[in-house]
Amino acid sequence: MNAVHADPLSAALLESRARWRDMALLAADLLFETDAAGRLTFVAPEEVLGHAAETLLGQSARQLLAPEAVFDPFDPAAPPRGFRAWFRRADGSEACLEITAFTLESGGLRGVARDVTAEERGDAATARMLRRTTALARLLVLAERGRAREGAAGPALAKLLEGICQALGCSGAALLEAGLEGWHILPGSTAPSGPPDATLPVAPDLRLAIWRDPPPDREEAELLLALAPSLAGLHAEAGRQQELARAARTDPLTGLLNRRGFADALAAGRARQPRGVLAYLDMDGLKRVNDRHGHAAGDAAIRAMAARLSEALRPGELAARLGGDEFALWLPGATPAMAQARCGSLGVPGPLVGFPDAGEAAVAASIGLAEVALGETEEVLLARADAAMYSRKRERRAA
Numbered sequence: 001m002n003a004v005h006a007d008p009l010s011a012a013l014l015e016s017r018a019r020w021r022d023m024a025l026l027a028a029d030l031l032f033e034t035d036a037a038g039r040l041t042f043v044a045p046e047e048v049l050g051h052a053a054e055t056l057l058g059q060s061a062r063q064l065l066a067p068e069a070v071f072d073p074f075d076p077a078a079p080p081r082g083f084r085a086w087f088r089r090a091d092g093s094e095a096c097l098e099i100t101a102f103t104l105e106s107g108g109l110r111g112v113a114r115d116v117t118a119e120e121r122g123d124a125a126t127a128r129m130l131r132r133t134t135a136l137a138r139l140l141v142l143a144e145r146g147r148a149r150e151g152a153a154g155p156a157l158a159k160l161l162e163g164i165c166q167a168l169g170c171s172g173a174a175l176l177e178a179g180l181e182g183w184h185i186l187p188g189s190t191a192p193s194g195p196p197d198a199t200l201p202v203a204p205d206l207r208l209a210i211w212r213d214p215p216p217d218r219e220e221a222e223l224l225l226a227l228a229p230s231l232a233g234l235h236a237e238a239g240r241q242q243e244l245a246r247a248a249r250t251d252p253l254t255g256l257l258n259r260r261g262f263a264d265a266l267a268a269g270r271a272r273q274p275r276g277v278l279a280y281l282d283m284d285g286l287k288r289v290n291d292r293h294g295h296a297a298g299d300a301a302i303r304a305m306a307a308r309l310s311e312a313l314r315p316g317e318l319a320a321r322l323g324g325d326e327f328a329l330w331l332p333g334a335t336p337a338m339a340q341a342r343c344g345s346l347g348v349p350g351p352l353v354g355f356p357d358a359g360e361a362a363v364a365a366s367i368g369l370a371e372v373a374l375g376e377t378e379e380v381l382l383a384r385a386d387a388a389m390y391s392r393k394r395e396r397r398a399a
Contacts, residue, residue, distance in 0.1 A: 028112035030097065034061050036107030038074050050090030066094050073099045076109050084116060096120040153237035158188035160227070160234065164210075165190060168220055172211035175202065175235060183207065186235070200224050203232040251321040253299060254306035262320035266330055266378050269318060273332035277339035277371050280385035281305070281347060282393065283325035284364040289352070297355045297362075304353065304363045308346050327365070328382070339369050366393040 033042035040061050043053040049064065056064075061074040066086040073080045079101045086094050094117075101111025157175070164173040174189030176199065185191045189209075196209035198216055208224060208231060210216055216224060249261025257265060270276070283305055290298035302325065309319040309329055318330040329346075331339050349361035368389025372381055 029115045030113040031111075032061065032101075032113070033104070033110045034074055034076070034108040036076065038062060038076075038108075041108065049087055049095060064088060073101070074109060076103050076107055079103050079109055079111070084120060152241055153234045154188055154241065157231070157234040157238055160231065161189055164208075164224070164227070168210070168212060168216060170210055170212040172196070172209075174209045175231065176207045176209050178205040185209070188238075200228070202228045202235075206232060206235060251306075254303055254321050256306050256309065256327075257318060257320035259320065259322045262318060262322065262328060262330075263378055265318050266381075269316070269330060269332055270372070270378070273316070274374075275372060276330060276332040277334045277336055277369055278381050278385045279329040279331065279339060279343045279346075280368045280370070280382070280389040281309075281327040281329070281365040282389050283327075284347075284349075284366055284393075285361065286325040289355075289358050289362055293355055293358050297352065297358055300354055301352050301358075301363050304350075305365060308363075312342065312346060328385070336369055336371050339371075343367050343369070366390075366396060368392050 030048055031042070031044040032040060035041050038060050039058055040056050041058075043056050046053050048056065051064075062072060064087050065072075066088045069085055069087075071083070071085065073083050073085045080099045082098060082100055084096055084098045086096050089095055095115055096117045096119075097113040098116045099111055099113040101109045104110055161173045161175070164170065172190045172192045174191040174196070175186045176183040177186050191209070192211050194211070196211050197213055198210045198221075199207045200210070200221060202208050208228070210224070249257060249264065251258045266278075283301065286298055286301055289301050302321070305325075305327060306319075306321060309327060312329070313319055316332055318328075320328045322328055329343065331342060334342070347365035347367045349364035351360050352358045352362035355362065366389055368385050368387065368391065370381055370385035370388055
């Protein structure tokens with residue numbers, strides 16, 4: 001009679017287990033049990049991570065984990081609840097499973113797991129995007145602060161490159177521009193010695209160079225590429241601002257410094273070398289050349305005088321067209337005798353190339369020299385050199 005009652009009971013138990021298995025599989029991708037040694041004693045469904053379930057029975061559950069897995073979710077001493085771990089599929093790819101289990105009286109585990117690979121990778125991509133967006137925003141704010149503080153794109157670009165170094169732990173970050181002799185580093189960059197560890201495109205003729213070992217990974221490279229439009233824009237704007245600044249300081253006819261540019265450069269030059277001589281030149285006979293041969297000849301005469309000054313320049317010296325037919329030459333560290341020897345030939349009368357009818361004395365100048373005095377301003381120095389030039393002109397006329 002006990003056997004008669006046992007059969008229905010066994011059948012009910014089997015049916016109950018099958019029902020539990022079917023219901024559990026609706027909410028999970030893996031059902032498992034392990035013994036105290038961590039070997040799989042039950043696995044469902046029939047195929048798990050590409051493995052046939054029956055081939056896994058008796059095997060260590062830990063062998064399913066990916067090589068980089070650190071935490072053991074099959075440790076019966078610490079049964080996982082909602083823990084995610086990466087597993088190795090039969091084809092070598094990886095899948096992320098979220099595991100919940102409890103300890104059995106036998107010392108093993110009984111648990112379920114669901115495949116959250118897409119969710120985990122989506123979360124990782126979202127986190128990566130958030131990190132990239134945050135870093136990008138911080139770097140752009142840093143650049144805008146540099147622009148607001150300095151009022152120019154050049155300092156903003158330097159701040160952005162500095163921020164890249166800080167954000168990525170680089171020893172250097174620089175913009176490289178294509179030239180006739182290859183790529184060269186632009187001003188405002190932080191570039192240590194040696195070749196960069198990585199370069200990324202910014203514009204057709206512009207690249208971002210990074211000095212860091214190891215080089216930027218994919219996520220960091222994506223961040224840097226996202227900065228490319230800002231880097232290219234700041235570089236272009238800085239170039240325009242430099243061109244405008246150069247135009248504001250340069251005489252368009254001769255290419256020499258104008259009065260404003262000369263005053264600024266002279267002040268900076270005197271800060272480096274306070275001693276020196278200023279030569280002031282006034283062209284002789286320019287009005288006659290203009291009146292007789294036209295303004296084209298007059299402009300040519302002015303350019304010819306500017307060419308004389310440019311050819312005479314040495315490193316650290318300055319030449320300028322102050323306006324009209326007046327020029328200046330700053331000789332840092334020179335004595336009056338040295339300046340006289342240097343400038344003696346600058347005002348010597350000579351012909352004007354392209355205008356033979358202007359005569360053999362179409363290009364000439366009177367020169368006045370003034371040695372800088374201690375504590376003297378640039379304006380006073382220019383006035384003394386101008387007065388010396390007019391004194392020299394009167395002497396020549398009187399002679």
